Amino acid sequence: PYPVYDQLRSRSPVLHYPPSDAWMIFDYEGVKRALHDHEAFSSVVSPPGTRTAEWLIFSDPPRHTKLRAIVMRAFTPRAVAGLEPRIRRLSRELLDRTIESGQMDLAEDYTVPLPLLVIAEMLGAPIADQPRFKRWSDAILDLSYTVSGSEEAARALVEFTAVTAEMQAYLRGLIEQRRAAPEDDLLTRLVEAEVDGERLNEDEILGFFQLLLVAGHETTTNLIGNAMLCFLENPDELARLRAAPDLLPSAIEEVLRYRSPVQAMFRVTRRDVPMHGKVIPAGKAVLAMIGAANRDPEQFLDPGRFDIGRDPNPHIAFGHGIHFCIGAPLSRLEARIALSDLVARLGGLELASDAPWEPRRAIHVHGPTRLPIRFTPGP
Ligand code: HEM
Secondary structure, three states: OHHHHHHHHHHOOEEEEHHHOEEEEOOHHHHHHHHHOOOOEEOOOOOOOOHHHHOHHHOOOOHHHHHHHHHHHHHOHHHHHOOHHHHHHHHHHHHHHHHHHOEEEHHHHHHOHHHHHHHHHHHOOOHHHHHHHHHHHHHHHHHHHOOOOOHHHHHHHHHHHHHHHHHHHHHHHHHHHHHHOOOOOHHHHHHHOEEOOEEOOHHHHHHHHHHHHHHHHHHHHHHHHHHHHHHHHOHHHHHHHHHOHHHHHHHHHHHHHHOOOEOOEEEEEOOOEEEOOEEEOOOOEEEEOHHHHOOOOOOOOOOOOOOOOOOOOOOOOOOOHHHOOOOHHHHHHHHHHHHHHHHHHEEEEEEOOOOOOEEOOOOOEOOEEEOEEEEEEOO
8 A cells, every 4th residue: 555655645645535525644743643632533433322332442531531541550561561471382382383384374373363362361261262252353353344335244244243242142251250259350350440430331341342352463463464574575674683683672663664553543523623734624534544654754764664773763553642552562562572483483484485475455454364484494
């Protein structure tokens, strides 16, 4: 999409798209403003009564502030640091399973299961139940990928409805268990949380659970997959990282900028908003194009270059302002562990020539759903 972003940004950073009467913002300052200025741009994009209407990410203050406080503490850098040994073990186990063959679909064998296992465990789901999580999460995401009104969308809606019922029944059981015997997990935190003196109801807990499940794995899956794509396309930068492993944190930030896992977020204007000489009328859907902002030449020197030592790198891949991603410390930790293992253990890395990698077909998330690679197994 990047040449298209560049073309559109240089023609006009704010664009009206008549077929869906939506507006798109492509420049760094404009996207940043749409993400943080909640007086002008609301995050309440789900109609009331719909499933996602309860979600933290789609709420505005004051409710947003209260919901965010419930889970924030579980995701601080210090809290997630405690997960490091477990994530390292999971990463090693996943690689041990396939590494000897010298080939794998990195998505199916590694980048999909790792974050999924981590978030399922944080939420408090028994290991044996975790295969179901993948199906649930896919159903939630498929619904948002499809074009409304299409046959595909109708099928996705049927699957989503079935999955929601299944999740609800499953969660009801877990909630009862946690009420009777609290544990040190996110579900217990949700069960015990109060907003304005009232406990969350079952729908609200379910909403949180769904949001954390979706937000907690597809994005990190894409970050790790995108990182490997960047290295496959830029072998010099991979060699640079092998020679200077201290560059890993900065390399991860550069992947976040260069191939942002979340390419766009929605907002709705609360009033007429003047921007770059145009006026976005009140009540309009707005797509803040994070992926385009992160390649704005006004902000980044030589933005089309993948440079693992880029400094400064004020990318907005995790958003900006009150909705800034609460999972950022967790994602960064998972990516650091994953990439240090992958770089250390997969020598002579190349894309498998007989089976091309496949991107996720979606406007707002970006990453490979299939990533067949070949390599020389390392230690
Ligand atoms: C919010 C990206 C990983 C949970 C956001 C936002 C972005 C983002 C752009 C802002 C949305 C907005 O302004 O409307 C990413 C990326 C990730 C990642 C690129 C990985 C590379 C995670 C993980 C979790 C998570 C691992 C949880 C376990 C959330 C939640 C919000 C959020 C709950 C909503 C926060 C709020 O509305 O206050 N994320 N995310 N994310 N993210 Fe992430």
